[in-house]
Amino acid sequence: MSPDDLLYTKEHEWLRIAGDGGTVGITDHAQKELGDIVYVELPKAGTKFDSGETFGSVESVKAVSELYIPVSAEIIEVNDDLGSAPEKINEDPYGAGWMIRIRLLNKNETADLMSAEEYDEYTSEEKE
Amino acid sequence: MSKPERTSTHFSMNESLLFEEGSPGRCAFDLPQLDVPRKEMSELMDPELLRSEIPGMPELSEVDVIRHFTRLSSWNYHIDLGLYPLGSCTMKYNPKINERMARLEGFALAHPYLPGEMIQGALEVQKTLENCLAQISGMDAVTLQPAAGAHGELTGILMVRAYHQSRGNPRKKILIPDSAHGTNPASAAIAGYVVESVPSNNRGTIDSGELRKLVNDDVAAIMITNPNTLGIFESEIAGIAESVHAHGALVYMDGANLNAMMGITRPGDFGIDVLHINLHKTFTTPHGGGGPGSGPVAVKKVLEPFLPYPVIQSNANGSYSFNYDRPHSIGKVKAYNGQFGMHVRALCYILANGAEGLKEVSEVAVLNANYIRSKLKDAYALAYDSPSLHEVVFSDRLQARKDVHVWDIAKRLMDYGFHPPTVSFPLIVPGAIMIEPTETESKQELDAFIEAMLAIEKEAEQNPELVKSAPHTTRVGRIDEAAAARKPVLRWRAGG
Numbered sequence: 281m282s283p284d285d286l287l288y289t290k291e292h293e294w295l296r297i298a299g300d301g302g303t304v305g306i307t308d309h310a311q312k313e314l315g316d317i318v319y320v321e322l323p324k325a326g327t328k329f330d331s332g333e334t335f336g337s338v339e340s341v342k343a344v345s346e347l348y349i350p351v352s353a354e355i356i357e358v359n360d361d362l363g364s365a366p367e368k369i370n371e372d373p374y375g376a377g378w379m380i381r382i383r384l385l386n387k388n389e390t391a392d393l394m395s396a397e398e399y400d401e402y403t404s405e406e407k408e
Numbered sequence: 409m410s411k412p413e414r415t416s417t418h419f420s421m422n423e424s425l426l427f428e429e430g431s432p433g434r435c436a437f438d439l440p441q442l443d444v445p446r447k448e449m450s451e452l453m454d455p456e457l458l459r460s461e462i463p464g465m466p467e468l469s470e471v472d473v474i475r476h477f478t479r480l481s482s483w484n485y486h487i488d489l490g491l492y493p494l495g496s497c498t499m500k501y502n503p504k505i506n507e508r509m510a511r512l513e514g515f516a517l518a519h520p521y522l523p524g525e526m527i528q529g530a531l532e533v534q535k536t537l538e539n540c541l542a543q544i545s546g547m548d549a550v551t552l553q554p555a556a557g558a559h560g561e562l563t564g565i566l567m568v569r570a571y572h573q574s575r576g577n578p579r580k581k582i583l584i585p586d587s588a589h590g591t592n593p594a595s596a597a598i599a600g601y602v603v604e605s606v607p608s609n610n611r612g613t614i615d616s617g618e619l620r621k622l623v624n625d626d627v628a629a630i631m632i633t634n635p636n637t638l639g640i641f642e643s644e645i646a647g648i649a650e651s652v653h654a655h656g657a658l659v660y661m662d663g664a665n666l667n668a669m670m671g672i673t674r675p676g677d678f679g680i681d682v683l684h685i686n687l688h689k690t691f692t693t694p695h696g697g698g699g700p701g702s703g704p705v706a707v708k709k710v711l712e713p714f715l716p717y718p719v720i721q722s723n724a725n726g727s728y729s730f731n732y733d734r735p736h737s738i739g740k741v742k743a744y745n746g747q748f749g750m751h752v753r754a755l756c757y758i759l760a761n762g763a764e765g766l767k768e769v770s771e772v773a774v775l776n777a778n779y780i781r782s783k784l785k786d787a788y789a790l791a792y793d794s795p796s797l798h799e800v801v802f803s804d805r806l807q808a809r810k811d812v813h814v815w816d817i818a819k820r821l822m823d824y825g826f827h828p829p830t831v832s833f834p835l836i837v838p839g840a841i842m843i844e845p846t847e848t849e850s851k852q853e854l855d856a857f858i859e860a861m862l863a864i865e866k867e868a869e870q871n872p873e874l875v876k877s878a879p880h881t882t883r884v885g886r887i888d889e890a891a892a893a894r895k896p897v898l899r900w901r902a903g904g
Contacts, residue, residue, distance in 0.1 A: 317890075341889040
């Protein structure tokens with residue numbers, strides 16, 4: 281069961297909302313599918329993205345995948361620790377493996393995201 | 409299984425680095441006596457920049473170096489040693505007659521700056537190869553310049569851009585199916601286009617309904633691989649080309665899989681405007697480090713004015729010359745009109761086979777892939793039921809139930825003495841195992857490979873740990889790929 285205090289995208293990012301701000305990472309399901317992550321490319325603080333745009337990429341021993349921003353946002357902070365320790369994404373995807381902190385530019389967009397229950401159902405369907 | 413120990417210096421299962429060998433004073437060369445006055449280096453350049461010693465530099469004799477590299481070369485897996493079933497790569501045998509022809513003095517020693525009139529034979533080789541490739545692909549004109557497949561893609565898309573530009577608008581987008589090689593979107597992006605992905609349907613081919621929704625007047629071209637990277641023929645290709653053309657867009661074909669269709673069908677006959685051809689795949693020139701590669705691009709008449717210059721011209725008197733007077737050309741994309749040695753090899757292969765021979769090549773390539781498919785389809789899950797052409801894609805779905813994955817199967821194959829097939833590609837198949845035997849393999853070699861795959865399937869069922877910890881018989885066991893990528897050791901340092 282995915283943490284129920286988060287919102288989820290179909291591309292397997294999670295969003296934790298606190299006031300006007302939020303934190304974004306990839307889900308446990310995503311890190312398992314990717315396998316050992318070896319490199320993460322993240323944007324600079326201050327960059328703005330529209331909902332669904334690519335904000336970076338994550339590279340595992342198997343493949344490179346793009347990261348999609350769940351909502352329109354400005355980047356406030358980037359998890360620099362991932363540069364030297366990308367394995368944190370595998371070890372603790374919802375904690376130390378967070379990727380970016382954002383300021384939400386349009387809070388209404390969160391309505392398009394999935395709850396934990398919906399996300400778990402979505403990933404179990406995707407498997408079949 | 410334990411690793412064989414080093415039993416003597418003449419039977420070593422390991423080889424030191426050159427930096428760890430040698431002895432002070434050993435030397436591999438002896439220069440003749442100077443017949444001019446000797447000058448000190450410090451007189452010739454700033455002494456500050458000179459160093460007296462290079463730490464850790466090994467001193468070696470000629471025989472030390474020769475034996476080191478000869479031993480290492482015997483560790484290689486290569487096409488002269490056995491089956492090399494990398495899907496999408498067409499690792500066919502490279503006939504030795506090609507090498508002999510490429511080494512003829514007139515070809516091998518011709519200086520690249522010789523004027524056209526002194527290299528008529530070389531120009532005839534290139535022009536003849538252009539004509540052969542045009543005939544095989546059903547296109548109107550060919551450039552031999554691009555140095556590899558992806559270089560050919562970029563050249564082709566730059567011509568597409570020049571074509572649209574000449575009509576007033578370069579357009580914005582290139583459509584690419586989700587099963588494509590990663591080089592396709594990379595080439596389109598480098599040529600300044602936005603890439604839009606076209607989904608595949610449940611038969612593993614392009615969803616033509618979705619495609620029709622995506623194509624509009626912003627689309628410059630679609631890039632299609634046919635047969636696609638699943639080894640499946642895009643049976644709706646003519647209709648797809650028609651709907652793309654209806655919007656004024658062009659159709660690019662990645663010719664990576666041309667080995668499946670020579671003499672059977674031609675891209676030029678099913679609506680393709682431009683394609684690249686990998687001489688190092690279909691036409692038996694060596695791959696990779698044994699290369700270089702070569703990726704000629706063939707075009708229809710509408711794109712001919714944009715070909716890279718110079719183009720080789722056949723003159724009325726039977727001579728050949730370079731024509732640089734090409735005002736609409738995208739320019740030169742490679743020095744010296746491409747990898748000439750590869751052009752000699754490819755032409756040699758084409759002429760040795762002839763039209764009938766090349767058709768048989770494709771027929772046997774398809775037969776071999778389908779032989780493997782029929783023998784393995786009960787042991788490994790087929791990714792798609794659609795008929796296979798020259799390659800077949802399985803998934804590790806059945807083995808994954810025992811937590812044995814595609815990379816475990818690939819590594820275990822090395823214990824059976826085979827180079828693994830392509831794995832984890834195409835990306836739309838989870839746990840993909842992509843096998844392309846090519847036509848140059850005998851039934852005996854295919855049977856040995858099939859036996860190995862079937863044995864691994866049994867092991868995965870009965871003793872999954874054996875497969876998951878493979879390889880066991882290689883000089884180096886399973887490496888920690890994540891650690892190697894996260895903390896790479898990129899250079900040797902004296903004293904470790």
